[in-house]
Amino acid sequence: MACPPDEQRAKRDMVQGDGVSGRRGAAREIVVAGGGLPGLALALALRQALGEAVRVTVCDPAFARRDAPEGGSAPRDLRAYAVAAAARRMLERLGVWDAVRAGAQPITEMVITDSRLADPVRPTFLTFEGEVAEGEPFAHMVEGGGLLRALRDAADAAGVVLEASPVLAAVPETDAIVARLPDGRRIRADLVVAADGARSRLREAAGIGWVGWSYPQSGIVATVAHERDHEGRAIEHFLPSGPFAVLPLPPGGPLGHRSSIVWTERQSEVPALLGGGPDEALIEVERRFGLALGRLALESPLRAYPLSFGIARRFGARRLLLLGDAAHVIHPIAGQGLNLGLRSAAALAEALADTMRLGLDPGGPEALETYERSRRFDTLAMGAATDGLNRLFSTDALPVRLARDLGLGLVDRLPGLKRLFIREAAGLRGRQPRLMRGEAL
Numbered sequence: 001m002a003c004p005p006d007e008q009r010a011k012r013d014m015v016q017g018d019g020v021s022g023r024r025g026a027a028r029e030i031v032v033a034g035g036g037l038p039g040l041a042l043a044l045a046l047r048q049a050l051g052e053a054v055r056v057t058v059c060d061p062a063f064a065r066r067d068a069p070e071g072g073s074a075p076r077d078l079r080a081y082a083v084a085a086a087a088r089r090m091l092e093r094l095g096v097w098d099a100v101r102a103g104a105q106p107i108t109e110m111v112i113t114d115s116r117l118a119d120p121v122r123p124t125f126l127t128f129e130g131e132v133a134e135g136e137p138f139a140h141m142v143e144g145g146g147l148l149r150a151l152r153d154a155a156d157a158a159g160v161v162l163e164a165s166p167v168l169a170a171v172p173e174t175d176a177i178v179a180r181l182p183d184g185r186r187i188r189a190d191l192v193v194a195a196d197g198a199r200s201r202l203r204e205a206a207g208i209g210w211v212g213w214s215y216p217q218s219g220i221v222a223t224v225a226h227e228r229d230h231e232g233r234a235i236e237h238f239l240p241s242g243p244f245a246v247l248p249l250p251p252g253g254p255l256g257h258r259s260s261i262v263w264t265e266r267q268s269e270v271p272a273l274l275g276g277g278p279d280e281a282l283i284e285v286e287r288r289f290g291l292a293l294g295r296l297a298l299e300s301p302l303r304a305y306p307l308s309f310g311i312a313r314r315f316g317a318r319r320l321l322l323l324g325d326a327a328h329v330i331h332p333i334a335g336q337g338l339n340l341g342l343r344s345a346a347a348l349a350e351a352l353a354d355t356m357r358l359g360l361d362p363g364g365p366e367a368l369e370t371y372e373r374s375r376r377f378d379t380l381a382m383g384a385a386t387d388g389l390n391r392l393f394s395t396d397a398l399p400v401r402l403a404r405d406l407g408l409g410l411v412d413r414l415p416g417l418k419r420l421f422i423r424e425a426a427g428l429r430g431r432q433p434r435l436m437r438g439e440a441l
């Protein structure tokens with residue numbers, strides 16, 4: 001839970017007479033603007049690695065909403081995430097996996113179909129067995145709210161200061177950067193990490209360019225109850241308007257079993273789909289979900305997110321580094337956006353910890369260069385792959401359909417290639433940051 005302002009100040013133990021806090025003594029001061037999953041993971045990793053040698057404050061106005069009692073008017077994030085094996089290893093290392101393990105559903109198999117909405121059957125083109133090692137699934141489905149709570153509680157326990165407030169501006173000075181809060185307080189820090197989402201105010205204010213585009217699609221998410229067990233199977237139906245993913249959740253709900261759906265739909269169709277009543281919404285979900293898992297019921301309303309692709313031209317400026325969606329946004333077709341953000345958090349924690357251990361300034365050019373070098377290619381490659389997949393599968397043109405179905409069929413017959421894809425989806429290909437190898441920072 002975010003602690004009250006007085007307690008936070010005591011925890012930071014450094015308020016000075018002029019209302020500017022921070023940077024007393026030898027400890028380094030880092031402000032993270034944005035308490036989403038990547039921002040909190042970075043803050044926790046730094047405190048665990050460096051203890052009192054670094055003071056970390058995470059500012060996010062949403063901490064106030066998340067403290068609201070259940071049933072309050074706070075909008076709930078309905079997203080459930082496919083947490084890849086590499087990200088799970090990092091969460092284990094950070095000591096938060098135990099808090100979400102019971103509610104995490106292993107994905108044991110992936111099934112891919114390619115058809116039109118009106119087709120009476122959806123033939124399976126490709127299946128993947130879901131393990132990267134004996135007993136280790138390539139991904140788990142985890143509900144976003146529970147994971148966020150677990151990370152926030154662990155960060156709080158590790159001495160991270162949680163401020164229920166936005167950062168209005170981050171103003172660099174010669175040897176510091178000052179984070180301005182709406183109540184007039186200013187936190188003087190060595191470094192500000194902007195983890196404030198895709199429309200990052202701090203990125204814009206720092207003049208960091210953004211290359212990207214909006215898709216004419218939205219991602220509709222909801223939790224669906226069903227009668228039959230999904231047996232851990234994740235299904236991706238490629239439909240002409242975009243992929244319709246059925247992702248397994250742990251048992252429960254009114255019909256005994258549950259799945260999360262991520263439904264990519266043409267933006268022009270979304271107002272009508274969301275504007276109808278729950279019965280109409282259920283009919284539309286049933287048309288896409290199919291009846292293989294028996295009777296369906298909607299456990300949550302449908303919620304739509306606009307979809308885009310984008311990458312910052314640089315991952316930092318003077319004493320400011322970008323993290324998570326503030327640095328890169330990708331299409332959710334492969335469920336990799338958060339995994340990419342956590343990988344960046346692991347790489348940034350490593351760059352900052354190494355820099356500070358050498359006695360160097362975390363706001364200096366060394367950390368930025370290491371971070372930029374370790375993340376740019378991986379991020380671009382994942383962005384291009386998800387963009388390409390979306391373009392390839394969100395079309396009904398017959399020659400494209402024939403070619404891609406042939407491709408899917410071929411991959412299905414090549415176990416070596418399938419193993420490669422699964423390792424990629426698990427985040428285990430290429431060089432891993434230490435935390436994702438399950439090692440200490």
Ligand SMILES: Cc1cc2nc3c(=O)[nH]c(=O)nc-3n(C[C@H](O)[C@H](O)[C@H](O)COP(=O)(O)OP(=O)(O)OC[C@H]3O[C@@H](n4cnc5c(N)ncnc54)[C@H](O)[C@@H]3O)c2cc1C
Pocket residue numbers: 033034035036037038039059060061062079080081082083165166167168195196197198201202219220221262305306323324325326332335336337338339340341
């Ligand atoms: C439909 C959909 C499905 C998805 N499914 C998956 C999936 O299965 N797996 C996966 O890996 N990824 C998935 N993603 C991607 C994932 O949701 C994002 O990559 C991830 O949420 C990014 O986290 P973030 O903290 O960077 O940004 P956000 O989640 O946008 O969080 C930003 C935070 O910053 C705060 N903030 C904003 N402005 C300020 C400010 N000025 N000062 C302080 N705080 C501020 C906000 O309150 C917010 O808490 C999906 C995305 C969509 C749209």
